[in-house]
Amino acid sequence: MSSTTRAEKAPDTRGPARKLLTSFGFQILLSLVLGVAVGLLAVSLGASGTNPTGLSATLDTIGSSYVTLLRAAVVPLIFTAIVASISNLRRVQNAARLAGQTLLWFAITAFIAVTIGIVLGLVIQPGSRAGEGLEPGEPYTVGTWWNFLLGLIPQNFLGLNVNSSVNPETGAVASSVGFNILQVIVVAAVVGIAALKAGKKAEPFLAFTESLLKIIQRVLWWIIRIAPIGTFGLIGAAVVKYGWDKLTALAWFAGAIYLGLALVIFVVYPILVKSHGLSIKQYFSGVWPAVQLGFVSRSSIGTLPLTERVTERNLGVPRGYASFAVPLGATTKMDGCAAIYPAIAAIFVAQFFDIQLNLVQYLLIVIVSVVGSAATAGTTGAIVMLTLTLSTLGLPLEGVGLLLAIDPILDMGRTAVNVAGQALVPTIVAKREGILDEELYNAPRNGLPFADDTDEFDDTSVDADAADPDATKEPASIR
Numbered sequence: 001m002s003s004t005t006r007a008e009k010a011p012d013t014r015g016p017a018r019k020l021l022t023s024f025g026f027q028i029l030l031s032l033v034l035g036v037a038v039g040l041l042a043v044s045l046g047a048s049g050t051n052p053t054g055l056s057a058t059l060d061t062i063g064s065s066y067v068t069l070l071r072a073a074v075v076p077l078i079f080t081a082i083v084a085s086i087s088n089l090r091r092v093q094n095a096a097r098l099a100g101q102t103l104l105w106f107a108i109t110a111f112i113a114v115t116i117g118i119v120l121g122l123v124i125q126p127g128s129r130a131g132e133g134l135e136p137g138e139p140y141t142v143g144t145w146w147n148f149l150l151g152l153i154p155q156n157f158l159g160l161n162v163n164s165s166v167n168p169e170t171g172a173v174a175s176s177v178g179f180n181i182l183q184v185i186v187v188a189a190v191v192g193i194a195a196l197k198a199g200k201k202a203e204p205f206l207a208f209t210e211s212l213l214k215i216i217q218r219v220l221w222w223i224i225r226i227a228p229i230g231t232f233g234l235i236g237a238a239v240v241k242y243g244w245d246k247l248t249a250l251a252w253f254a255g256a257i258y259l260g261l262a263l264v265i266f267v268v269y270p271i272l273v274k275s276h277g278l279s280i281k282q283y284f285s286g287v288w289p290a291v292q293l294g295f296v297s298r299s300s301i302g303t304l305p306l307t308e309r310v311t312e313r314n315l316g317v318p319r320g321y322a323s324f325a326v327p328l329g330a331t332t333k334m335d336g337c338a339a340i341y342p343a344i345a346a347i348f349v350a351q352f353f354d355i356q357l358n359l360v361q362y363l364l365i366v367i368v369s370v371v372g373s374a375a376t377a378g379t380t381g382a383i384v385m386l387t388l389t390l391s392t393l394g395l396p397l398e399g400v401g402l403l404l405a406i407d408p409i410l411d412m413g414r415t416a417v418n419v420a421g422q423a424l425v426p427t428i429v430a431k432r433e434g435i436l437d438e439e440l441y442n443a444p445r446n447g448l449p450f451a452d453d454t455d456e457f458d459d460t461s462v463d464a465d466a467a468d469p470d471a472t473k474e475p476a477s478i479r
Contacts, residue, residue: 028292031231035059038232039239047240059236066230069223070302073216078301079188080213081327086192087206088323095324098429102325105425106333107370109272113264113335113417114369117343118362120260126253126344127351130402154183185331217305224293224306231296238408250406253348260340261413265291265420272424276431278441285445286314287423294419298411300330303419311423314445316437317430325429329422334385336414336421339369342389349390349399361393368392 021027038059047056089095195202270280290307297303308326311317317325343365350357368389390397403410430436 027228028231028296031228032235035232035235036239039236042236042240052240056237056240059233059240062233063230063235063237064233066223066226066233067297069230070220070297070299073220073223074299074301075184076212077216077220077304078184078327078331079191080209080216081304082185082188082331083192083195083209084206084213085324085327086189087195087209088320090196094433098321098433099324101429101432102328102425105428106329109268109335109421109425110333110339110370111366112268113260113339114343114366116263116268117260117340117369118347118365120256120263121344121347121351124252124256124259125351126250126256127348127353129252130250130348130352154187220302220305223302227293227296234296234408250403253344253403254406254410256344256348257341257410258413260344261336261417264335264340265417269420269424272428276428278427278431278438282442282445283315283424283427286310286441287420290419290423291416295412295416298408298415300334300415300418300422303415304330307419307422311426313440315423315427316440317426318435318437321430321435322426325426326422329425333422333425334414334418336417337411338385340417341410341414342369342386345386345403346389346393346395349395349402350393352399352402353396355395357393364392365389 038055042053042056042059045053045055047053052060089099195206270283273280273283287310290303290310293306294300294303300307304327307330308322311326312319312322346365347357349355386403387397387400390399427436427441431438
């Protein structure tokens with residue numbers, strides 16, 4: 001397998017101030033600070049979740065509009081990414097072995113994460129420390145194994161759902177269109193496998209799909225560039241909507257979740273990196289742009305193009321394997337949403353309702369977390385995964401309503417860990433299989449991660465950037 005193609009590094013002539021201002025990390029941090037400040041200002045002016053003002057409504061519109069942009073690209077991105085990733089296996093030697101190793105390490109890291117979650121739940125006892133005023137509520141969505149299995153059967157080619165409701169006062173009918181992401185994944189996987197089996201006759205379709213994927217990714221880059229604006233609105237609106245009272249009532253629970261997430265990303269992952277003879281510093285510097293975007297967007301699928309980019313161009317995972325493993329991970333590799341969170345949350349619910357769990361139920365938590373990750377499907381939120389876990393354990397689903405108030409805040413950290421793991425596993429597997437480009441892995445991290453560039457050389461080995469004088473050459477470390 002050939003290593004990742006790298007372009008010559010362009011000199012960086014930006015001054016220190018411009019480097020700081022154009023740093024994606026700095027822009028995100030600045031947006032977080034400004035969002036909290038403006039959110040607190042809106043609260044001081046009388047805004048609340050039930051009493052919006054012009055300022056709070058503006059913050060909510062900015063944040064929700066950004067999330068809507070990300071979601072609009074989810075379905076075409078999932079379909080083309082999965083079809084392209086499966087088709088790319090035909091270019092990879094030992095594809096079956098790589099796929100098996102990838103799934104094995106997905107399971108290993110999920111097992112470690114859920115174990116940490118169970119231990120923290122038992123030690124911290126967040127359900128017993130819950131603040132006053134919490135009332136059980138009905139979850140807006142429920143996951144069961146039966147519903148999960150039925151959800152895998154596509155209702156139509158696009159996994160399209162149309163829901164209609166009638167306003168009892170006006171009689172007006174409102175309809176909304178949604179997509180069942182699990183069904184989209186199933187359809188895409190079947191189409192990708194069928195295209196592989198079709199052989200040469202499917203080559204035009206696969207070429208079109210890969211080209212379409214590049215176009216969709218470029219559109220997503222444009223959306224990613226305005227992530228700091230979206231962050232400003234999302235954080236500001238969260239401060240107004242949830243306030244500090246609900247956050248402090250669940251402080252022990254939130255603390256347990258973030259402690260578990262921190263242990264996984266800053267202890268477990270570095271141990272795995274170091275045990276494979278790789279630099280911990282280089283791993284974090286390489287994956288950090290994707291982790292930041294995952295924290296803001298709360299969507300592994302929305303972060304997929306950047307996760308794949310840093311995995312391939314920063315961490316040195318070969319393109320053919322990365323284009324398979326990263327999309328697979330974005331839909332099934334959820335150490336935050338499907339391991340740590342449901343483990344601690346299930347224990348929280350049991351403690352809150354004074355229900356004693358036995359050893360079998362703890363084992364069921366592990367099994368559900370390792371096997372049921374696909375239930376989250378890479379979309380924002382992990383409520384489906386939590387209700388799936390509670391249903392399996394026989395715990396009251398009303399407990400989910402206790403945790404909904406702070407779910408968006410928790411989801412930021414969960415998704416960041418998900419993304420870090422989705423880049424880690426391909427890196428580990430590539431290293432174990434001797435196909436990791438360690439020179440690229442250890443290269444300095446310079447340049448702008450979102451600079452416009454052409455992803456690859458064409459068949460005539462002509463640098464496409466050279467043909468486009470307006471394109472910005474990206475440094476070697478991220479090519």
